[in-house]
Amino acid sequence: MDIDRLIGDFERKLILQRYSSSSIQNYKSAVRSFLQIAEKRFSHPNELGEDAIEKYVFWKIKKHNVSISYQRMIVASIDKFYSAVLDRKLNIKHLYPTQKTHSLPKYLTLGEVKRLIDMWIT
Numbered sequence: 001m002d003i004d005r006l007i008g009d010f011e012r013k014l015i016l017q018r019y020s021s022s023s024i025q026n027y028k029s030a031v032r033s034f035l036q037i038a039e040k041r042f043s044h045p046n047e048l049g050e051d052a053i054e055k056y057v058f059w060k061i062k063k064h065n066v067s068i069s070y071q072r073m074i075v076a077s078i079d080k081f082y083s084a085v086l087d088r089k090l091n092i093k094h095l096y097p098t099q100k101t102h103s104l105p106k107y108l109t110l111g112e113v114k115r116l117i118d119m120w121i122t
Contacts, residue, residue, distance in 0.1 A: 001039040006085060007032055013084040030077035045082070050092055053078055057095050068097045 075095045082088045
C-alpha cells in the first residue's frame with residue numbers, strides 16, 4: 001500500500017475543496033494512522049469493509065481512550081478519504097458518536113455574573 005501517494009492524493013482533493021491547512025493536517029493525520037494499521041493486513045484500502053473500519057475505531061476508543069470529538073474527526077476523515085480518493089461511499093454513519101459532550105463554559109457573560117452575585121447577596 002503506497003500510503004504517501006494516497007495521502008498526497010487526499011491532500012490535493014482537500015485543497016481543491018478549499019479546506020483550511022489545519023483541517024487538512026488533521027484529516028491527513030487521522031487517515032495516515034488508519035492506513036498504517038490497515039496495511040499490516042491489507043494491500044489496498046478498497047479491500048477493507050465497514051466492519052474493519054468499525055474495528056479500527058473501536059480499537060482507538062479502547063486502546064487510546066480517544067474523546068468523542070476525536071472519534072468524530074477520525075470517522076469523518078476516513079469517510080472523506082474513501083469518497084474523495086477512492087470514489088467509494090461508506091456506510092459508517094453509525095460510527096459517529098451520538099452523545100454530546102457537556103462541558104462548562106469557558107467564561108460567563110456579564111448578565112450571568114450579575115445573576116450569581118445577586119444570588120449571594122439576597
